[in-house]
Amino acid sequence: MPIKLVTFDLDDTFWDCEPVILKAESIFFAWLECEYPDIASSFTPQTIVEHRRAVFAKCDENKHDFSFLRKRWLGVLGQEFGYGEALVESGFEIFWRARNDVTLYPTVLKMLEKLRGSYQLATITNGNADVYRIGIGHWFDAVVTAADANCAKPSGGIFDYALRQLGVRAEEAVHVGDDPINDVMGAKNHGMRSIWVNPKRLPWRYDGAPDADIPNVGELVSALNSLSE
Ligand SMILES: [Mg+2]
Incomplete structure (x- = not known):
């Protein structure tokens, strides 16, 4: 798919x-x-x-x-x-x-630039970081928070809320995040694929292993290419 x-x-x-x-x-x-x-x-x-x-x-x-x-x-x-x-x-x-005065990891903007045009992009957060205040909101087709969805990751409801906004089916979407339960297992349990951002290179200790495991989002483009093959 x-x-x-x-x-x-x-x-x-x-x-x-x-x-x-x-x-x-x-x-x-x-x-x-x-x-x-x-x-x-x-x-x-x-x-x-x-x-x-x-x-x-x-x-x-x-x-x-x-x-x-x-x-x-x-x-x-x-x-x-x-x-x-x-x-x-x-x-x-x-x-x-x-x-919201955050310092983006150095690979973030270049990665977003490479992905835009090939994929729709969205954010899904449980917190109250504001991508518009941070200055990266224009990169995304949808911006979803737990406050908007009235439920938080790992609940399927918040992933569903994002998918419905863009008219995309779960099996056509990949979620990328650092939290094994909230991000990786939450997305997998909702039928999405997931990529684990794992800078400490920790072993996977849970059910439902991620489809890819990357040290930082700079590695995302090649991980997505491998998933698409
Ligand atoms: Mg996180």
Whole structure:
């Protein structure tokens, strides 16, 4: 079956995610120290993350929408300290800008340029990275988040949501991502092929092995050519 569509995970597939999130949390905390010192002085950078996670865990609606959850948490934080909703939008913006200040892996843009024209391209992320804010949105025919699909990888629903947007059948699509369960097994279980981005060259320890295993997305063009043969 020829491949018509390539879908991509974002975090840890197009950039190293952990330093971005750590930096965004640190920029947010520095902003809080400046704007709301009484809130900041009641926490450490670690305990405020624990406070946020506890609010996330208790929230029953929009569980897959990290932007919604973060705003909900900022609302709770504001209420606890008598500020109401005052810090919701500004506090979210500070974090969100830093969360999208990513450094693309050096092979990403060249790879997208090589694939465009041969395949439809889409992104499928569970997080709230924004490809338009990052400046790569124009490369994609569809941009799908767990918030849009109202379900998250590895659920088949989010893969289906992306396929339906482009009118492509699962067997005509390949998903590319770093997470063995969310990306590789999620896509395989939905009838798509999958390519594992595996920079540490780890052995495969799960069911449903990937159709290809590459150290970085720079190797994707040749991996797709091999799948098409
Ligand atoms: Mg990832």
